[in-house]
Structure formats: C-alpha cells, structure tokens
Amino acid sequence: MILVTVGTQLGFDRLISAIDALAPNLPAPVVAQVGSGSYVPKYMEARALIAPADFEDLARASQMIVGHAGTGTILMAARFEKPLVMLPRQASLGEHRNDHQIATANAFATRAGVFVAWDVQDLDGAIMKALRYVGMGESQTSARSQLLESIGKFLDRWCE
Amino acid sequence: MKVLEAYLKGKRVSILAASSGGGHWEELMLLKPAFEGRQVHYVTTDSKIAEYHGVYSASVVIDCNQNQPLKSIVCLIMAIRVILKVRPEVVISTGAAPGFFCIFAGRLLGARTLWIDSFANGEELSMCGRLSKSVAHECWTQWDHLSLGTRPAYRGSIL
Numbered sequence: 001m002i003l004v005t006v007g008t009q010l011g012f013d014r015l016i017s018a019i020d021a022l023a024p025n026l027p028a029p030v031v032a033q034v035g036s037g038s039y040v041p042k043y044m045e046a047r048a049l050i051a052p053a054d055f056e057d058l059a060r061a062s063q064m065i066v067g068h069a070g071t072g073t074i075l076m077a078a079r080f081e082k083p084l085v086m087l088p089r090q091a092s093l094g095e096h097r098n099d100h101q102i103a104t105a106n107a108f109a110t111r112a113g114v115f116v117a118w119d120v121q122d123l124d125g126a127i128m129k130a131l132r133y134v135g136m137g138e139s140q141t142s143a144r145s146q147l148l149e150s151i152g153k154f155l156d157r158w159c160e
Numbered sequence: 161m162k163v164l165e166a167y168l169k170g171k172r173v174s175i176l177a178a179s180s181g182g183g184h185w186e187e188l189m190l191l192k193p194a195f196e197g198r199q200v201h202y203v204t205t206d207s208k209i210a211e212y213h214g215v216y217s218a219s220v221v222i223d224c225n226q227n228q229p230l231k232s233i234v235c236l237i238m239a240i241r242v243i244l245k246v247r248p249e250v251v252i253s254t255g256a257a258p259g260f261f262c263i264f265a266g267r268l269l270g271a272r273t274l275w276i277d278s279f280a281n282g283e284e285l286s287m288c289g290r291l292s293k294s295v296a297h298e299c300w301t302q303w304d305h306l307s308l309g310t311r312p313a314y315r316g317s318i319l
Contacts, residue, residue: 071280147316
C-alpha cells in the first residue's frame with residue numbers, strides 16, 4: 001500500500017490529481033490524506049483528515065510514502081523507515097507562502113531512501129525507484145549520534 | 161523565598177521533556193534514547209499523542225502561539241504548575257511556544273534548561289529559539305550554518 005500525505009495545513013491538488021492519474025497502473029493500492037484540497041480522487045482511497053493513531057498505523061503498514069516536501073513528512077518517513085517521494089510545493093502556484101519546500105527538497109535530494117520529483121512528470125519514475133529501494137535499515141546518521149551524545153553530556157552534568 | 165528553595169531542593173524527577181504535538185513531538189520522540197536510564201516526565205499539547213507513543217508519564221498543557229496572548233498566559237500558568245508538581249532537575253524542549261513556556265517556568269524554578277530548535281527551522285532560528293538565547297541556559301540549533309558560537313550552538317541534528 002502506498003500512503004500519500006499533503007500535510008496538516010493546506011490541500012495539494014497538483015500532487016493528488018497526478019497520483020490519482022497514476023494510481024490505476026501502480027502495483028499497490030493507494031491511500032491518500034488530501035487535507036482541504038478540492039480535487040476528488042477517482043482511483044484511490046482518499047480522506048480529508050486521518051486521526052493520528054490511524055495515520056501511524058497506515059504509515060507502518062505502507063511500502064512507501066508520497067508527500068509534499070515538509071519536514072514533518074520527512075521525519076515520519078524516517079521514523080517508520082519508509083522510502084519517501086516528495087513533490088515540493090511552489091509559491092508561484094499558490095501552494096505555499098514561500099519556496100522553502102524547494103530548499104528542503106534540495107537539502108534531502110541526495111539522502112538515501114528519499115526521491116524528489118521536481119515536477120509531476122517525475123512522480124512516476126520516483127515512485128518506481130522508491131518501490132524498488134531496499135536498505136531502509138536503522139542507519140543512524142553521525143549527526144544524530146552527535147546530538148544524542150551532546151544531550152547525554154548535558155544530562156550527565158546537570159542531573160544527579 | 162527560603163521555603164520555596166527548600167521545597168525545590170527536595171527529591172526531583174531528572175528530566176521534564178516538553179514539546180507541542182506534531183513535528184516537534186516527533187523530534188522529541190527521536191531523542192528519547194538520550195534519556196535512557198533517567199526518570200522523564202513529558203509535557204505536550206495532546207494526550208492522545210503521548211499515549212500512542214507509549215509515554216505514560218505525561219502532562220498536557222493548552223496549545224498556543226505568539227498570536228494568542230490569552231492562551232499563552234494560560235499555557236504559561238499550566239507550565240508553572242507542572243514544573244512545581246514535578247520539580248525536574250532539567251527541562252528540555254524542541255518547541256514550540258508551549259515548550260518554551262516550560263523552559264521559562266523551569267528557569268524561574270531552579271531547573272537547568274536546554275532549548276533545541278526544531279530541525280524544521282533550517283533557514284533561521286524560530287522566535288521562541290531567539291527568546292531562548294536569553295531565557296534558556298543552553299540554546300541549540302540543528303543547522304550548523306545557523307550557529308553563532310554558543311548561542312545558538314550546533315551540537316548535531318536528528319537527521
């Protein structure tokens with residue numbers, strides 16, 4: 001099952017309509033959280049809002065996640081160790097206040113298990129790469145080890 | 161004042177870990193391994209989120225942001241009450257405003273405080289992060305290019 005999310009604030013019709021068009025030919029069923037978007041999907045299960053507990057169950061059960069380039073989405077994919085395809089929102093299309101999602105997508109484009117679709121035409125290819133991707137193991141980055149260690153030192157110093 | 165000081169020096173929970181629901185909470189959960197072996201009490205804005213992560217020692221405060229002065233006052237009062245009840249040695253927060261109020265209350269009531277600005281703030285420190293430069297004992301950013309020596313300092317990042 002492929003999980004699609006547009007985040008908790010705004011709809012993202014461009015992404016949802018593109019995935020809907022691809023859905024009949026994808027090798028897995030698609031479930032989409034569409035937020036306040038106005039496009040009504042025909043080929044995939046869609047819900048405006050999904051309760052946190054249910055959403056976590058879906059994420060855990062999914063093979064991969066498709067979403068906007070939001071840090072919440074990236075964190076969720078990392079937590080459940082699922083390959084992630086991101087389509088950044090663009091300010092010029094009225095999808096967001098500014099282009100920081102493009103900056104975010106740039107920052108994560110080369111990360112293992114993350115696949116950026118810069119345009120809707122790239123979605124199909126990115127999804128295929130994500131479905132074939134293996135190696136989402138619990139590989140903790142050195143940056144996270146550093147942060148955890150720094151917190152540990154702080155606690156060692158200030159806790160009895 | 162002396163009575164309060166004596167009260168504060170009594171036995172305390174080690175860590176109060178505070179964060180709003182959503183992405184801030186996700187981050188805090190990823191930091192849990194650092195709390196291993198210590199007594200932790202959590203503060204968040206949604207009790208369901210706490211339960212779902214298997215966190216049972218949690219208090220809930222009202223959610224608020226910088227544009228909601230009345231809610232913010234209520235949130236601060238709730239934070240002070242939690243700190244008085246729990247008496248942590250240390251308060252850690254990943255944001256947002258409710259987490260900041262726990263840092264503020266912790267600072268007032270004798271805890272050592274650490275603000276870790278959210279990973280989502282990759283272009284500039286959040287507003288509460290800027291306030292934490294003066295209010296918290298330690299203020300960290302998760303982006304090296306945003307660090308300014310020790311305030312905020314770069315000490316690693318969750319991703």
